[in-house]
Amino acid sequence: MPRLAFDRVACLRGGRLLFEGMSFALAAGDAALLTGPNGVGKSSLMRIAAGLLRPGAGTVTREGGMAFAGEQAALDAALPLGRALGFWAGLDRVNADDVLRGLDAMGIANLAQVPVRMLSTGQRKRAAIARVIAGSAPIWLLDEPGNGLDLAALDRLGAAMETHRAGGGIVLAASHQPLGLDDAREIAL
Amino acid sequence: MSVWAAIVWRDLRIAWGQGGILLPLVFFLLVATLFPFAVGPDGPLLARVGGGALWMAALLAALLPVERLIAPDATSGVLDQYVVRGLSDEGVAAAKIVAHWLGFGPPLLIAALPAAVLLRLDGDMLLRLELGLAIGTPALAALGLMTAALTQGLRGAGALAGLVMLPLAVPLLIFGAGGLGDQGMGALKLLGATALVLTAIAPFAAGAALRAMRD
Numbered sequence: 001m002p003r004l005a006f007d008r009v010a011c012l013r014g015g016r017l018l019f020e021g022m023s024f025a026l027a028a029g030d031a032a033l034l035t036g037p038n039g040v041g042k043s044s045l046m047r048i049a050a051g052l053l054r055p056g057a058g059t060v061t062r063e064g065g066m067a068f069a070g071e072q073a074a075l076d077a078a079l080p081l082g083r084a085l086g087f088w089a090g091l092d093r094v095n096a097d098d099v100l101r102g103l104d105a106m107g108i109a110n111l112a113q114v115p116v117r118m119l120s121t122g123q124r125k126r127a128a129i130a131r132v133i134a135g136s137a138p139i140w141l142l143d144e145p146g147n148g149l150d151l152a153a154l155d156r157l158g159a160a161m162e163t164h165r166a167g168g169g170i171v172l173a174a175s176h177q178p179l180g181l182d183d184a185r186e187i188a189l
Numbered sequence: 190m191s192v193w194a195a196i197v198w199r200d201l202r203i204a205w206g207q208g209g210i211l212l213p214l215v216f217f218l219l220v221a222t223l224f225p226f227a228v229g230p231d232g233p234l235l236a237r238v239g240g241g242a243l244w245m246a247a248l249l250a251a252l253l254p255v256e257r258l259i260a261p262d263a264t265s266g267v268l269d270q271y272v273v274r275g276l277s278d279e280g281v282a283a284a285k286i287v288a289h290w291l292g293f294g295p296p297l298l299i300a301a302l303p304a305a306v307l308l309r310l311d312g313d314m315l316l317r318l319e320l321g322l323a324i325g326t327p328a329l330a331a332l333g334l335m336t337a338a339l340t341q342g343l344r345g346a347g348a349l350a351g352l353v354m355l356p357l358a359v360p361l362l363i364f365g366a367g368g369l370g371d372q373g374m375g376a377l378k379l380l381g382a383t384a385l386v387l388t389a390i391a392p393f394a395a396g397a398a399l400r401a402m403r404d
Contacts, residue, residue: 050269050272050273051272051273052269052272052273052403053403053404054404065274065275066273066274067273068269068270068273070266070269071266072264072265072266072269073265073266074265074266074267074269074270075265076199076203077265078203078206087195087199088270090192090195091192091195091196091271091274092274141273
């Protein structure tokens with residue numbers, strides 16, 4: 001069973017204390033929405049959850065694989081979208097069908113042959129979420145997944161998160177806009 | 190395909206796509222072409238100093254791709270994605286060294302053939318040069334990647350890279366060029382030892398630099 005737990009985690013950035021005593025635990029099917037004003041440490045908390053930042057104090061427990069969608073799409077600009085996602089599918093040990101499933105879920109299956117550098121901001125964001133969907137990791141960490149998405153894409157994102165949770169997955173998302181996570185726990189920073 | 194092989198293959202593909210493989214090669218051959226213009230068409234003189242000049246050229250050619258080894262992957266978030274997948278920084282650095290060497294070492298060994306002709310090196314000298322480059326280029330690749338990781342994200346990283354990398358490469362240059370002489374086997378053994386040390390520590394140094402960069 002996947003699990004993601006923070007135990008009295010503190011975050012220090014550049015000698016400044018962003019937050020401390022952060023504790024929560026997410027089990028299979030749980031979702032949490034991280035909210036708060038700009039600069040309060042939402043992204044830092046996401047990076048701590050992803051293992052990209054060391055917490056200043058406290059411990060983070062992760063059980064299960066993680067998929068992270070951050071500020072950058074991490075897709076090779078020169079490659080067609082399908083092949084750029086295919087590289088990550090190889091690393092995640094999933095196959096081309098899963099990539100298609102991800103593209104389909106975000107409504108960009110028609111862009112598979114288009115080079116990543118030609119994609120718009122919103123399309124790139126959709127592609128990054130498609131990678132998360134395709135990767136089949138139980139723990140989803142989404143940093144501002146709604147940025148740049150239109151309403152239709154937001155609906156698709158909501159549906160994808162719903163499906164993921166129904167399948168026993170965990171979603172931790174940071175956002176300043178509603179994401180359609182109805183019964184999600186809200187963590188206000 | 191294993192995860193590491195996939196990373197090596199991706200890096201090689203990108204290096205090829207961005208001219209990262211051809212550019213150092215052209216630079217190396219260009220130096221070999223220009224050198225006779227600078228010292229004059231004196232065959233015996235060229236044969237005597239040509240091997241050393243080619244080692245210099247190899248060293249400088251190794252510096253050219255440093256800027257594109259780490260920085261693009263750091264800014265595009267690719268390195269973050271590796272970490273999230275549980276890949277160690279040292280492992281990623283090692284895979285990048287392998288990819289960098291594959292795109293740099295063998296082509297340089299091939300380019301050394303026409304370069305040796307241009308500089309009038311005889312067969313024995315060419316053999317010793319190739320042997321030395323085969324031993325030395327993995328260390329040059331490892332140093333290049335380590336430098337790329339250390340200078341990533343700094344302003345003027347390109348100029349700084351030279352200052353960081355070239356002093357560390359001095360032993361390679363000394364033993365590599367020393368191996369060109371008639372009594373060169375001893376120098377080649379020392380070159381091997383130096384190359385081994387540099388290649389062995391580079392993934393750890395680069396991995397530590399990548400970790401420090403995230404904090």
